Each structure stands twice: as structure tokens, then as C-alpha cells.
Amino acid sequence: MEGLYDDAFIAGSVAYVERPHENDQEFKQLAVKTSNFVHSKILGKNEQWCFGETLRSKPEGDSFTITQSSLEADQSQSLPARLALKDTKRRVAQLRDVSTAYLVERTTDTQRLRITFHALYKPEGTPTKDGPVVTRRAARARLLRLARGTSELSQVVRRRRFGVQVFADHSAFHIRNPRCTCCTRKFTPIINLIPRTRCYLCGYYVCVSCSSSEKMETYNGRVATIMVCIRCVKSVAACNFDHMLSVRPGPERVLGDEASTPQSARTFDTSSTATSEFSGFSESSSSQKLGDLLTQVVCDDSDQVTLGQRRAAFLVLEQLLLIDQKEAQVQADKNAELLSAASERQQPTEAAKRAMDVSKCRKDLDACKFASADSRPYPMMPALIQNEEESKEVELEPIIYPIPANEDERLAAIEHFRLHDVANVPELNVICSLAAAEMKAPHSVITLVERDVVTLLATNAPEYWDVGTGNPREQTFCQHFVMDDKPLLVRHAEADMRFYHIAPVTMRSLRFYAGFPVSVPCVSKTPGQPERVVIGALCCLDEKPHEMTRSQYWRLMKLADAASNILERTAKEYIADPENHPLGQNRTRGQTFAEGKGAAMVTC
DSSP: OOOHGGGGGEEEEEEEEEOTTTTSSSEEEEEEEEEEOOOOTTTTTTTEEEEEEEEOOOTTSEEEEEEEEEOHHHHTTTTTHTTTTGGGGGGGEEEOSSEEEEEEEEEEEEEEEEEEEEEEOOOOOOOOSSSOBBBBBHHHHHHHHHHHTTTHHHHHHHHHHHHHHHOBBGOEEEEESSTTTTOOOBBOOSSSSSSSSEEETTTEEEEEEGGEEEEEEEEEEEEEEEEHHHHHHHHHSSSSSTGGGSSSSSSSOOOOOOOOOOOOOOOOOOSHHHHHHHHTTTHHHHHHHHHHHHHHHOOOOOOTTTTTHHHHHHHHHHHHHTTTTOHHHHHHHHHHHHHHHHTSSSSSHHHHHTTTOOTTOOOOOGOOTTTTTTTTTTOOOOOOOOOOHHHHHHOOOOOOOOOOHHHHHHHHHHHHGGGGGGOHHHHHHHHHEEEEETOOSSSSEEEEOOOEEEEEESSSSSOOOOOOOOEEGGGTTHHHHHSSOEEESSSGGGGTTTTTTTHHHTTOOOOOEEEEEEEOOSSSSSSTTEEEEEEEEEEESSSSSSOOOOHHHHHHHHHHHHHHHHHHHHHHHHHHHHSSSSSHHHHHHHHHHHHHHHSSSOOO
16 A cells, blocks of 8 residues: 555555355355545545455456455454544544445466456435544545545556566675666776666666666665666566565565474383383474385385385484584494384384484574575576567577586585495485475475486485486576575575576476585685585485475585585595495486387476
């Protein structure tokens, strides 16, 4: 309302909301609201409108209607906004006997919306003792202002679409592109013959004629003027914003953990001291998944559970326990007892709870950092998506992916450990299953970001993802993930100019992405350089957006650390004896299979 009517709108409130029944496909929502407006006339009274609002949509989903009708005097007296007036009722007039309707429908080209506004003022003439009522003339003026506000909807939508993008932090990097990234005209280094400006979104310099001044509205309602190049304008316009109201707005951040419900009483075998000591750890989706897996491989004596599956499950458990292990021998002894108890069929679920425990991690939400949450500390070349007519006239321009500062160190580590050969490791597949269970997402993969491609190393759904194959790096989420060593969270990829055009979004309709760093030791021992370098990601993906809690953040970090250790250990074993290692045989079979399969599947 404030975006439509600016200073004329004072405040509003929602007193009541009724959600639809599951079987009702037409009725969507009923609400009781109040809106306060500045007086229509100079010497008039401020106006308060108490109304009921109904939202209805067609089952086809191509249109919906919002109807608003004034409440009766006796119906509005008990509303909080009316009670808040108290002694100032005489200074606020009530807007009575008004009905409005908004009809929103798609046009034939399905890319535009038509909004029709209807209004009716039908006074009943019944006197009321509940304070002053807006006069006929003032009511007419208010309805005209409501109608004019409808024409501002397109501008409000446009500036909010710019506001949800991750802008470039100009202070975080220095860029000196010699030519305009749009028209390719060369900037003169000495005399500034061609005026230039810096794009707020991509971060590159462009000439003034290739930029435009746009309004941007952030999640907190702040409106600012920004300069945007024509490439970024087209990229934002090409995004899909149909589902942007389904999650919380604002920068990516974790939510607090929900209050844990008391678990039902269970009977445990307390013959083992290890299980009794660790029985106080809380259960999570990932620990339950790991517990079920351990129970299956320990208690199932049939031929369905192979030796490799048993080994993979316990190696993952061991790595998760080692992450929290301190230098003290006491902790190492406890972990050894817990592993022994789990392998001897003595409560493997307790071992899983201990392995996925994050109670010692930091409790403050600010400690859970995400990459590019508030701004992007590097430039990016926006994808220029052309329509059919333009693509026939001009050759399609290749998409340029961003390159991190430690790209050489990353590629050296990948080549040194021969990580492109370490694919389909059973332990890594188990890690993916635990990550998918933790986020309640159908897909989880581990990726390797190489020079030009992103290769899938493991997954929880081999029937959906082709392990060992790769996609062009510019067609993946991980092209931006490797730009930072912190996790990357994307809740609406289809509305993000960084990802709306990539294959997982366009071909798989994946909207949610959460990537956590998988690293190996850095090969070059340069002074001041970190000991480990990020070479890929543990990713969770879904077609619908998700929120992430503090516990989920730290559990996924723990799983990513375990994946890093397993990947490093497996790579060293493979390098030591590649011919006799199982990966060597699997790689030969995988190459034959991939050659007969044809085109590679989509990676993330």
C-alpha cells in the first residue's frame, strides 16, 4: 500500500485471516483489514477504511479476483485499529459503503497481466453514532486515488524485482574493463570522451548510453536509485518471479531451531557403557537416516547387504565421529567404544545421534555465514538471453563464468589428487543420502568444479543423476559457489539473474540450492595461503524452496567435512595403487557405459 500511495497511506493492519479448505479450489483466502489514509481535502479528516477482503482464483490458475467491502459499523467497532483511536475518533472519519474489486488475468501471450479495477460507492444513508463518516465527495476522491494507485503496480513490481537481486559490492573489488560490456566501445584512458558509469548489478563499467536509472526497493521497504546496464535489465526481466512470495524475504540467513518436542519413551539396552553415556543426544532427520542404515547393515544377515555397503556405512560413521574428536585420549576411547557397540548390534541409533550431534556448535545465528548473502564481492557477466528473432540474426553469445582468485591452486589440487577419477565412492553416496534427509530434499550430490566442467562425484539418487558425467561450468550453480569458501544458499534460482538461465533450472525446474564446501589440502605451500582449498560442493536441491535452521547448517557443514576427508583418503589410496584400486575398474566400466549412453545428463 505504501508503494502504491506513498505518503497518502498512513498505516494498515490485518485483524483476521481464514485459510481455504483443502477441497475448495476456488476460494483462497478471507481477511479482515484496516487502512488509514491522509485526508483527501486540505481541511478534511484523515480516513480509516475497515473492510473484508476475499481472494478467489480460477482452477485453471490464469486469473484471480480480490474483492474488498466496507464492514458495518457494529462489525468494525471491535477491531484493534478502531479501539486504538480512543479519544481521537472525532479526528478520523470512517470510509463506509465502499466496495472495490481487482481482476488480475493473463493475456494471450502469457507474459503479461491485465489488471482491472472496479469501485462502487453506494451510501445507505443510515446515521451512525460511531464517529464521523467520510462524505460523498471525499469518498469519490478516495476511490479515484485507489484507481490511480493501480497504475503504479507495474513500477512497484519492477523496483522490487531489482531489489531481490544480489548486487555487486563495488568496494570489494576493482574492475577496469577497457570496453563497454554492452556496446563494446572502447573507453579512452586519458581523456574521458565517452562518459561511463558502473552497473549496480554486474559491477562492470558501461557507457552512459548503455545504462538506465532504475528504482530499487529492498525487503525492508527502502527505495533507492541505481544505475543498471541494459544487459542486467534484460536478465532481470527474463527471470521468473511467480513464486517469490512463498518464502521469507531478505538476505539469506538461517532460522532458529524449533522447540524440540519430547520424544516418546523408548527402551534401550544399557549393557554397553558407551550407549548409556551418549543416550542424551537429540535425534535429527540425518541421524535417523544414518541409524536406519547402520541398523540395516548390522542386523540384516541376508545377502542383500554387501560387504561394501557395511564398510561404507561404518566409514562414514567413523569420519563423523572423528570430526568432533579432540586431542584428548578420553574422547578417542569413547568414540572407539561407540563404534564397537554399534558394530556389535548394540544400539547403532545412539552412535548415529552422537555422530550428527551439533550441540557444541555456536548457538548464535550470526555465526552461520552464507556467501553473497548481502552483496556479491566479485563482478559477473550477465547472460544475454535472446528471443527467437534475435537469435536468427545474431550468433548466440557464450556465457562467461566468474573465476576465483585461487583458481590455479584449485586446479593444481584437483590434478594432484586425480579427483576427476574419484567418482561413485559408496561412502560419498551415503553422505549424500544423509544430506538429503537432513534438508528433506529429494536430491543431493557432490560436485567437482574443474576448469570448464562441473563433474558429479556422488549422489543419493543415481537413477536421476548420472555420476561421473559433467556439464559446462557456466550452466551450473557451482560456478558461483567456488567464488567463496562459505556455503551458498539460493531459495529462488528462477528469480535470480545469476541462475535463471542454467540447465538445472530450465531443464529440471530446480529452484532451491544449498551448497557446502568440500575441500582438499592445498598443493602449493605459498606463505599466507590457507591449508585447504575448495574443489567442489555438497549440494542439496529441490523444486520447491526451503528454509534452513541453525542445526541443519552445522550438520551439513559436518557432512561436508566428512566428505572432504573421505575424498582425500580415497584419492590417496587410488594414487598409491590405481590398477588394483576398485576405482580403476569402475572407471573403465563407466567410460564404456557413458559412450553408449549418448548425451550427458544435467549436473548442478
